[in-house]
Amino acid sequence: MSSTVLQSRLEGMARYRYHRRRILSLLGWVVCGGFFVLLGFALVDILVEIAAGGFPALNTKLFTEPTQGVSGGLANAIEGTALLTAGSVLIAGPIGIGTGIYMAEKQERVFSRVVRFMADVLVGIPSIVLGLFGYITMVVGLGWHFSVLAGAITLAIMITPYIARTTELALLALPGSLREAAYALGATEPVVVFRVLLPSCVGRVLTGLLLAMALSMGETAPLIYTVGWSNYTWNGHLTHEPLGYLTYVIWSFINEPFESAHQLAFAAALLITFFALAITLGSRLILSRLDKS
Amino acid sequence: MSEIVTTRIDQSLPAAGRAKRWVFRVGLGVVALIIPLVLLGLLAFLTLQAWPAIQFNGFGFLVSNDWDLGSQYGTPVSVDGHQVLPGASYGILFLIFGTLASSLLAVLFALPAGVLSAMFIAEVVPQGARDVVAAVVELLAAVPSVVFGLWGYVVVIPVFSHYVYPLMADVLGFIPGFGGPVGAGYGLLTAGVVLALMVVPIITANVREAISAVSRGDVEAGFALGATRFEVVWKVVLPQVKTAIVGVTILGLGRALGETMAVLMVSGNALDIPSNIYSPFSTMAAFIVSQLDSALQDPTGMAVDSLSEIGLMLLILGIIVNSIARLIMWRVRG
Known part of the structure; x- marks a missing residue:
């Protein structure tokens, strides 16, 4: 009786730990991707600003x-x-x-x-x-x-x-x-x-x-x-x-x-x-x- | 062995061929001497030019905090055998502080951004699209530094000084250096952000290369233990490229220490140690550009010599930092 309770509690903990790891990993990739997007955004913004200021001046x-x-x-x-x-x-x-x-x-x-x-x-x-x-x-x-x-x-x-x-x-x-x-x-x-x-x-x-x-x-x-x-x-x-x-x-x-x-x-x-x-x-x-x- | 072989080929050649070979050998040796000679020449000529300033300024150059050309219209006076303008004194502590502070800020931002985006490109982006996606970050390296300066001037300064800095000063004001007036946006933090973008591509490119060189066996062993992809990259791959990361970070630091134009355009060119992280400052490299015109007005030449002393220090700093970085990176590649 008590052993099955223990077992289900252990299973619960394992499942909890498993999900926590999955979520943390996902979060990790989101942070990595976030930095990548930030850098990409900076490059695009540099190009857009230069183009927006430069094209009207071209003649x-x-x-x-x-x-x-x-x-x-x-x-x-x-x-x-x-x-x-x-x-x-x-x-x-x-x-x-x-x-x-x-x-x-x-x-x-x-x-x-x-x-x-x-x-x-x-x-x-x-x-x-x-x-x-x-x-x-x-x-x-x-x-x-x-x-x-x-x-x-x-x-x-x-x-x-x-x-x-x-x-x-x-x-x-x-x-x-x-x-x-x-x-x-x-x-x-x-x-x-x-x-x-x-x-x-x-x-x-x-x-x-x-x-x-x-x-x-x-x-x-x-x-x-x-x-x-x-x-x-x-x-x-x-x-x-x-x-x-x-x-x-x-x-x-x-x-x-x-x-x-x-x-x-x-x-x-x-x-x-x-x-x-x-x-x-x-x-x-x-x-x-x-x-x- | 190859020496013996080539000597024998040499002997069997007609005289014209032998002469050609000799010209090739000597010519190649002479050309190869140019890079070492240039490096030595840089050291020699900057030291020569800076020598009067080194003698006149002494150790106070590094630890005192006033850059004063003296009275422009005064009669030059003789101090310790050197002709200088009356009241002239040269100390660059504020430049050393500004250079180190802005470069460290830049590396502080660029290191996580560079390493994590390299992880993303190497492990999440599918193989076929990887080169294109990597180009997005690595093209930042191809943008001229003066264009970064222009972007900092027209985008970062107005946006940060209106929205970001007041908010930061409110929320983080309790930390020393983060409170107080936020100014017009020219300053340490702005320069740190712009410099970080210039350092990031160096870090991303090299870390990405190091990650792809990690043995697939170790990666697969990680997966076999039931680790998620992120855990494998974080706990198996990253520890193996640790040395490469250190090397390339120092390389990036070297880039930030010597960057001139972008800093010049967003630093505010202050002649003092900044009072907080938003305040105007200057760096050694930017100062050389911003001050040479007025230094040329000094008839005694001591101002130009003192600027050369800054240049010499920047050169020595560059040699030390880059040597360390290259030694580490050479060891990684074996």
Whole structure:
């Protein structure tokens, strides 16, 4: 008699504990999902705000006329951002890819590990420190003043370690047999690297370059004291000539008390966000294609 | 072994091939030197530039609390052999406080948000949709920091200062630092929220990767014991990725410590230690941008040198924090 009572009470407790666990687990997932929704909401809100402020400000004048004070167009800034981005990728590309080849092909060397570690550390150095470095060494030290070259080199310092690491990972993802087969055929090291290995992973290396480009495009802090600001389009001088760029418009014009300045800031934000996100999304798409094949 | 093989190939090559190989080897070695040289160059040039300031400011730089360029129109005076403007003194305790406080707030918000959303993406979202869903969080990393600043300026500041902060001050006012005037929305908590969003994608991406690397056998053993999916993830998977979480959190902290533009646009750029969690403040990185223009007006150059000293400290901080984070993350990946 008493044993059946005990048994049913134990069963009740077990059922209670079982349900409690199920409910707690469900709650856990709800909290996890809640955080996810919150982050997704933040991204969507950023995009919506930028689009809502930016689209009404878009017109052809933006692309054809330079800035005049806090009004006019953005032709000078668009050109400046394109120049700085292209310049930084042109400088950092060969150096980064070369360093990546070194890290992947000389893996067993201690120096290779040192370079890899330093690249990882350099990626995390605050970009304003790089800007200050560029200001001290190039703008003042070499007497270049605010200029395209000082800005492009400063950005290149920022993205070189990034390109180096993506190149290294791309090379290391190749099957070892590829390398061995090439050497077995009597190919020399440069031939193996440039004719066999790099062509086999060119997709990944180029995606790394693209992502670095997106990073470079969105930067502001390293440029404020290396590139300056100019209302005029570029006159072809690499040094001694400040230049406009889009991210500058965003942070400096939004604080101006004029409607035209706010419109330009939002238009610049829309352009830069669109390009940065498009490049990043495109690269992710290419990468997931490469992963599948 | 491979050295022997390549040497023999080398000997059997015609001279032109050997020359090419030599150029390749030397060239590669030289290119690989660039990153270490840049890192050393950063340290060397910032130290060189900051040296007069390091001597003039001494230890007081870190523990005193006034940033005063001195009298702009005064005749420079000589102090300990350094030419400075009369009344000049440089102390950045408020910047150190602001940098640490905003970064810690950011990590405090970003850590649970990043880890839990990574759990959600890795374990609840079906495999086919996972990449697309993960992109939602990870695309936050692609938004330029100045755009985060703009968003903070036009959305977070007005919304939080009107609705959230007054409510918080009412309800949580009894906790020191949470009461008092809520101000205009420029401040520590606003910067913490914006910074958190910038740190989250780093945490989510890395934790998601670590979770997917946990052995399926352990997971199945968990299910076999009758655990629910959440219990398996919480009690079996998470303990195994603990080290990865620590590493990536430190990495995120490094990102927050050095973030410049977003903080600059929402911090209020105050020259003092904030009186409560809603008050304006500044960080080392943001201060360099906001003060360089006025520092350039100092004919003795001591103001620029002192800003360089801040830059040098930020660099050293960056090297230390990132080294620790990378060492931990390297150990995890083996």
